[in-house]
Amino acid sequence: MIRFIHAADLHLDRPFEGLSELPAPLHARVKTSTFTALARLIDRTLAEKADFLIIAGDIFDDSHRSLKAQKRFIQAMERLQAAGIEAFLVFGNHDHLDDPWNRLDFPENVHVFPAFPTMIPYRTRDGRLVHLYGFSYAQRGVTEDMAAKYVRKDGADYQIGILHGAERTAAGDDRYAPFAIGELAEKAFDYWALGHIHKRQQLSPPLPIWYPGDIQGLSVKETGEKGALLVELDEQGSRVRFIPTADILWKRQEIVLKGPVTAENLGKAIDRAKEEVRSGQYGVFLTTDFSFSDTDQDRDELSDLIQEFTEAMNDGEEERNDFVWLNPGEMRVGTDWNREELLRSPHFIGDLFRLIETNGAMEEAAALLYSHHAGRRFLSPPTDEEKEKIKREAERLLVERLLPDVRRKN
Template identity: 45%
Template sequence: MKFIHAADLHLDSPFLGLTSLPPAFLTQVQRSTFAAATKIFDRALAEHVDFVLLAGDLFDRAEQSVAAQAYLFDQFNRLNAAQIPVLISFGNHDYATDQHQTLAYPDNVTVFGSQVTTHTLTLASGETVAVSGFSYPQRWVADDVLADYPDHAATDWHVGMLHGAVRSGGPADHYAPFTVAELQAKHYDYWALGHIHHHQLLASDPPIVYAGNPQGRSVKETGARGAYLVTSHGTKLVPEFFPTAAIMWEPVTLDSSATTLVELGQKLVAWLQAHPASQPTLTVLHVTLGQALSASDTAQLTDWVALFQRTQHKVLQTAQREFVRVTVQQAAEPLTAPKLDQTYWKRGGQQVFTVANQQDLLGKLLQEPSLAAWAQDLSPADLKQAATERLNQRLREGGDHES
């Protein structure tokens, strides 16, 4: 037996904050979730798998675009022509809505409803496979759904599909919470998990596996992204990860001795030439300077970053990199007590720049998936650093800003 386990395709991800990219590259980024998903379906056809499991969050939001729906319809038709069944469960991003009910997928597609059910497949080999799962009826599922999953059926294989998170015991347990022990108690042969975007094996006997997402959507989703090809070996199911990402993300930190923007530009060109990426890569660059730039260069820093990306487009293209964010941290100039009470700032920073305060500040904006995806790139440390640099700049500009 052989099948593919994938999850979290997040088709139609907006990729906010990337408008400074060259138009052709931006288009490539915006299509990357589709390109990555296509690699999954291509692999299914090439391997002649017995079926495909898609464990939630196929779409990035509950209201899917026509383009995303049509894309999946076409892919499912490709699999249907090869007689490959597809089993779908919807997750917290694309939870079951009336829109799902009105779209008639090809005959090879089984969509799990809001209650746990079991679908049984009979393979060409004669083997029987029971697959149990459910779709989210709304964005949050805090109930103990594991109680509704049956024990191992009287079939050759039993696979569980679950879009959820390991139980933490806290208020955030609203994504079909579970424990590994609960999954193991069902005595299934494989658990196909979705929701967590980093592919990982929670247990090996039986395999309890997060497929991760096929395409990273922010700098917090670095490294290989893909899906699993699962093959039977005797009485065991063995998962093998395969990469699918069309675009990579990479954070880079550089220490530089540059003292001017001209010199900094030269050093960045040299770095790009020495560190080409193996595939198109969105690079978040943080440069730490050994000493402060002049006041004139500091004032031009934001415009200089934009100018560098335009004038060095060919260098960036050859290196298969685009800078989506460049921050330059200058050596701190000592500030005297009348300008800034460092002890007060440190104490105040610890109280102000917290996760709770950040969430309170953003408020209901975080309930919108696209804005939540953008906000996940921000941390209290990022906000504190930005505030510190801004305050230091104002203090250096003149006494009228001093306190």
């Protein structure tokens, strides 16, 4: 048997997204969170007596170049070197090889794959021969199917592919080493160590093709536990176990209140949501969505109440190791309504709903934003999922403002 750790997407020293101003203790905690996650990754690699560590790309982040990140990473690799553990790395789209930012030299136990798919052999302490295959991004975008260029070389006890990339899409907008699951399976490798997608998942179970996700969530979109994978390979196949590394988690909860909203029932609901996610293992940034029904209170009044309670209930959290810091999310106000009926309605709001669903309406509405140089620089085009979310939110706002007494029947 061989045992190794599979990690990816460290994005060392990258700032969090989606947070407003934080108290100094939380700001300091956030700033060191990726380094804390890295230390925990190395701790577990040593504790598990792993044969080696694989990092499948985006160790660093070109959006926030940091000499500190390089030095911390080198120190981590030196810890592995002292224990006789090798590390196999590929660079991805955020730390590609042609970045003019100079890198420091790594210790001798670190093996970096070049820009063309290459096999690096490794023999474990008990004599098992492992062939590891991978490549590093030569530039930020790699549109070629690089997996097709992985050439299996027989003679090893285990064959492992390392690939920073994404599954090929029907739309054809593939900038990150696009692959098809079928072609990975055809290589007959014992394990595929993937990177790039920040969500832990196994592609097409029971095939041994895994994304470990990132080791520390970096935005409100990256909810849930984050970490790496402990992988064991033997003649019976692969066994994969998740190991947590994150110092701070992002979570989201919906708070539902029916009837008049009072300071007492709102405070109890928020406090209950906080304590449900609190853990002694990590801090939590909790996004709270609110849904109010059967109340005559208007949106502005409720919004002010939520803001006041959020500030009050965040007070003192910055001093706790297991903090739960509230961030108000979406708010829905009003009674229920039926979307399909409104789409068929001859009323003005029906015209607006139908306009929202017109092909190209969203792109036209956002054209001014994306034509601005700052918009092009800082905003990526919305995904299909994000477009649908924007549409539904626009419909909700229209209903709340224009038809406060409409009822939803579904």
